[in-house]
């Protein structure tokens with residue numbers, strides 16, 4: 001008797017996205033399996049952000065399906081979509097936190113949106129999330145502008161984890177960080193993935209991050225997607241994939257692992 005394949009937590013089927021005459025995705029298929037860390041890479045302008053926005057239900061595709069836990073979000077009403085959104089956390093590359101709110105207020109925002117929590121419950125949840133991402137509790141009282149770049153990324157992660165999601169989307173989580181802070185963030189992602197059994201989908205340009213954290217990689221090339229294990233993708237003969245994984249910068253990253 002063969003073991004049953006687990007159901008994908010996200011299934012992207014025949015996705016087409018276009019803007020006017022420009023076709024960005026032309027039949028993209030992608031399964032995200034529960035508990036995996038999937039990295040999405042691709043050259044500039046290949047449609048990584050558009051894919052992320054479509055998977056998050058922020059943008060409707062020209063055609064195709066996005067099934068999250070077997071429900072097609074492209075056909076949902078706004079109210080249904082809101083209940084799905086509660087199940088995942090996101091950190092965006094830009095506009096991570098509201099600058100006029102303290103870190104604690106930022107973390108509490110998604111909780112207040114869905115629950116009528118008491119001030120004590122909000123405070124202890126905030127403290128827990130800050131500790132989970134390796135921030136001191138007093139960071140909660142600061143404004144984002146009073147934190148370092150690495151701390152802002154951690155605070156954004158704390159907010160993404162506020163509702164205890166099963167699924168986490170990270171958009172360029174280490175962009176703009178120095179190599180030591182980036183490596184620290186990679187360790188944190190791996191620790192949270194193992195400890196919380198999270199499924200993580202991450203867009204990244206950072207090969208170090210990809211090698212340190214991801215079990216499978218999806219590469220956007222020629223308006224389609226190629227998905228494989230790290231070992232498998234490195235053997236893929238596509239010229240862009242070969243350059244990305246075996247070019248001069250790639251060799252330096254792999255030597256460092």
Ligand SMILES: Nc1ncnc2c1ncn2[C@@H]1O[C@H](COP(=O)(O)OP(=O)(O)OP(=O)(O)O)[C@@H](O)[C@H]1O
Nearest residue numbers: 019022024042043044045046047048049050051220
């Ligand atoms: N709202 C929009 N209107 C028109 N064109 C858009 C829109 N959003 C994205 N595009 C186009 O779609 C293509 C893919 O954009 P996207 O931002 O997804 O690329 P990316 O792979 O994330 O790039 P980068 O790595 O540089 O961030 C680009 O050519 C972009 O100009």
